[in-house]
Amino acid sequence: MNRRKFLKQTGIITAGSILVPSFLRAGNWTEALSGITKKRLVVIQLSGGNDGLNTMIPYGMDEYYQNRTKIGIQSTDFLKADDLFAFNGKLGGLYDLYKKGLLSVINSVGYPNPNRSHFRSMDIWHTACNSDEYLTSGWLGRYLDNHCTHAYEGIEWEGQLSLALKGDERSGIALTNPAAFYNTIHADFFKNLADPQTENEELNYLYKVFNDTKNSAEYIFDQYQLKTNTAVYADTRFAVKLKEIATLIKSGIQTPVFYTSLSGFDTHVNQNAVQNRLLAELDSSISSFVKDLQENNLMQETTLLVFSEFGRRLQENASHGTDHGKANVAFVIDSNLSQTAFTLNKLDLQNLDDGDPTFKIDFRQIYADVLKHTLSVDPDVILKRRFDSAGLFV
Amino acid sequence: MEINQKYHLHNRASFFVHRDELDEKSSLEAEIENLFNRQQVQLLTTDLPEWNPEKMKEMSDKEKDELRKKNQEVVLQLGHTWIRQMMNPQTGFNEKMTLFWHGHFACRTIQNAYLTLEMNNLLRTHALGNFRDLLYAVSKSAAMIQYLHLQQNRKAQPNEDFARELCELFTLGRDVDYAESDVTEIARAFTGWGSDKSGKFFFNEKQHDSGTKTIFGKTGNFKGEDVLEMILANPHTAFHIVKKVYRFFVQETTNDEHLQSLSQVFYESDYDIKTLMKALFAADWFYESKGKLIKSPVEFMVGLGKLFDLKFEDPKTLFKLQHFFGQVLFDPPNVAGWPGGRQWIDSSRLALRLRIGSLIVNKGLIEEELSPSFDAQLQEAETRGQLKFFEEVDWDNFWKRAADANLVELIIRTENPFFPDLFKNRDSATVVQLISTPDYQLI
Known part of the structure; x- marks a missing residue:
């Protein structure tokens, strides 16, 4: 007996891709369609610490060019937003969204006592903790804990689930291939494993996740097959991620939170070539995504949040790059931005904290706003303390 | 029943036990004694890349890159050897304790082979020794000094990082018997602690704040060692360690009575880790935690x-698997x-x-038409040479070792x-x- 035959006999792998037409399976989920927020949040994480100062260029501040004689972006390569700031020239799409009033630039975003380690700072952003405390659940995980019942309510289009989407009791789901994920967990053998419902709480928890995984994999796969996404996106990895997320959104999937990331922003050496390529990829992908949703009348109820774990130092280094810094720029894209949302692009390059711009807006103020506006929940419970609104939304 | 208790003991203490390693006639007490007696402390050894901060400053980017790669390679090897030692019955229990302390005195050293080896071997040396020795060794290790910024803790500008985690995570527990003001004063007591160029502990008299400090309600010219002793004199330190041991070896849901009795044993033994673990394995309630x-x-x-x-056999595969599962050694x-x-x-x-x-x-054989997202990930890693499944399960060996075992009970x-019927x-x-x-x- 060969290996494959052996494993088939165990029932641990399925006999082949069984694509059951979705209308045969859709019935189970009608009850889930009510009572869930109509809006959705799409979080885009820029991993590695994006240099905010070369993203939103403070061209009107002398300190910028004084400290960046080699890598400062010149006027030929930027798009002026106002008298002080300009978008990096690679961000033409975001610039258009800004001009149309759909994009808010929030500058000097950070937190008290910042940490310059990628790892720790990302942890802080994921868990929304203070820099001297350690939380084991993510901010969106706590949203799932408190307000959701299924893993598919938080989908991360990645191979692995971020801490942001891990709750104490309920976590989101990470996947990049709905058909494959369905096949993995719906092998014949797994159908025979019934929840034993013993007094062992840990065992009960495992079967709860097991069953939720089976149901969520089935639901996501069903939704995924409903329509072919014919919208045009660039042929890059990140564009494909956003396209797949759009495919799910257009299917009417009941998922309020999506998460994905673009990495490579740790630009210690020859920054501009690397960052320009990444920003171009980001810009093209987000533009296609927003256009796709707009054409399907879905942008009204969608918020995008773009962030990175920290910004970089004002002073360039000797290798045409920049080192780890503190406060940074974030973007929020939404159809219901308030007037205030366009006053948050503030930066002070004169009073630096150990060579870094200081933070003016706590990132948890932004979280508080999207939790309330987009996800319609009480931010204080999720964030474990009260943060003033950043005033992003109407 | 007896056999299930032995399975439980060994699974918790040393990851797994085969049926053929168990003597049906021996008593549980004898089994515990035997477990402790056969443990050996086997230090990891390796050829370390040169570590010279002075020289590193003068290195070209290419040389730095090579050094970084060399470090990665050595750390990968160390992780691999560690896992193999965990599998070995002669060292498995000591290694399980080492793993526990690795999570307790969590320190990210993955980019530095020298610090990885130093920290991991000192945890191994004291894994079943005395907690006082362990605490001193960790506090004076170059790895922890660097990780918690003790080197930057100077008289003129104290850095509270180490002081805070010492109280909150390593000993007393969050907000137990200490206040913010204690953290500030403890940081002063540890000023001057650092490591020299060779990575050895070094007390820099010039950076030490020799002024009077008030710590835990006592006033004096305290040094770092005095603080460690005051912390060890507090029974809550024993309680905090016991609680973490309990959650690692017994179950997540703690029981106050169990914790009290264990921490009394631990404190009265003057922090002897062996005494603590023997008491734990001898408790009835330990055997009720099976499968939890x-x-x-x-x-x-x-x-x-x-x-x-x-x-x-392949260190890279083991490393990648740790990454996929979400626990990478030396990288908490x-x-x-x-x-x-x-x-x-x-x-x-x-x-x-x-x-x-x-x-x-299945030797990692992935069916094309079945490639789930993990398979895709795994496959990508395999193509890049990061992942190799080449093992052939020796079923004859398996059945020989499991000859007297009930399969469900063994695994x-x-x-x-439902299982007895499902897996007949x-x-x-x-x-x-x-x-x-x-x-x-x-x-």
Whole structure:
């Protein structure tokens, strides 16, 4: 007996891709369609610490060019937003969204006592903790804990689930291939494993996740097959991620939170070539995504949040790059931005904290706003303390 | 019943035990004694890349890159050797304790082979020794000094990082018997602690603040060592350590009575770790916790390796698996260590765990038309040469070792009422199915 035959006999792998037409399976989920927020949040994480100062260029501040004689972006390569700031020239799409009033630039975003380690700072952003405390659940995980019942309510289009989407009791789901994920967990053998419902709480928890995984994999796969996404996106990895997320959104999937990331922003050496390529990829992908949703009348109820774990130092280094810094720029894209949302692009390059711009807006103020506006929940419970609104939304 | 208690003891203490390693006639007490007696402390050794901060400043980018790669390679090897030592019955229990302390004195050293080896070997040396010695050794290690910024803790500008974690995570527990003002004063007491160029502990008199400090309500010219002694004199330190040991070796839900009695034993033994662990393994309630702990990724992999006598010959594969499962040795998420318990499991990771057993047994052969997202990930890693499943399970060996074992009892720790009927057969297909169940995630 060969290996494959052996494993088939165990029932641990399925006999082949069984694509059951979705209308045969859709019935189970009608009850889930009510009572869930109509809006959705799409979080885009820029991993590695994006240099905010070369993203939103403070061209009107002398300190910028004084400290960046080699890598400062010149006027030929930027798009002026106002008298002080300009978008990096690679961000033409975001610039258009800004001009149309759909994009808010929030500058000097950070937190008290910042940490310059990628790892720790990302942890802080994921868990929304203070820099001297350690939380084991993510901010969106706590949203799932408190307000959701299924893993598919938080989908991360990645191979692995971020801490942001891990709750104490309920976590989101990470996947990049709905058909494959369905096949993995719906092998014949797994159908025979019934929840034993013993007094062992840990065992009960495992079967709860097991069953939720089976149901969520089935639901996501069903939704995924409903329509072919014919919208045009660039042929890059990140564009494909956003396209797949759009495919799910257009299917009417009941998922309020999506998460994905673009990495490579740790630009210690020859920054501009690397960052320009990444920003171009980001810009093209987000533009296609927003256009796709707009054409399907879905942008009204969608918020995008773009962030990175920290910004970089004002002073360039000797290798045409920049080192780890503190406060940074974030973007929020939404159809219901308030007037205030366009006053948050503030930066002070004169009073630096150990060579870094200081933070003016706590990132948890932004979280508080999207939790309330987009996800319609009480931010204080999720964030474990009260943060003033950043005033992003109407 | 007796045999199940022995399975439980060894699974918790040293990841897994084969039926043929157990003597049916020996008493449980003798089994515990035997477990402790056969432990050897086997330090990891390796050829370290040169570590010279002065020289590093003058290195070209290319040289730095090479050094970084060399470091990565050595750390990968160390992780591999460690897992192999966890699988070895002569060292397994001591290594399990080392793993516990690695999570307790969590320190990210993965980029530096020198610090990795230093920290890991000192945890191993004291793993079943005395907590006082361990605490001193960790506090004076170059790894921790660097990780918690003790070097930057100077008289003129104290850095509270170490002082805070010492109280909150390493000894007393968050907000137990100390206040913010104590943290500030403790930081002053530790000023001047650092490591020299060779990575040895070095007390810099000039940076030490020799002024009077008020710590825990006492006033004096305290040094770092005085603080450690005051902390050790507080029984709450014993309680905090015992609580973490309990959650690692017994169950997540703690029981105050159990904790009180254990921490009394620990404190009265003047922090003898062996005494603590013997008391724990001798308690009735320890045996009632069977199947109630979720395996950490390392426990999962080592247990699986022991079950099939796998060799895990490729260090890169082991490293990648740790990454996919969410626990990379020498790379804890932060100074608080891995949260553990239910935090190990989410939908994607459970699906991966349910499948990985069959992948290993199948030599990692992935069917094209079935390629799930993990398979795609795994396959990508395999193409890049980061992942190799080349192991052939020696079934003859397996059946020889399991000759006298009930398969469900050998492999599964839970009391699942469906399992005796579901897994009646004695064949390899049944074994593969058993390691592909939610129940197999528990120990």
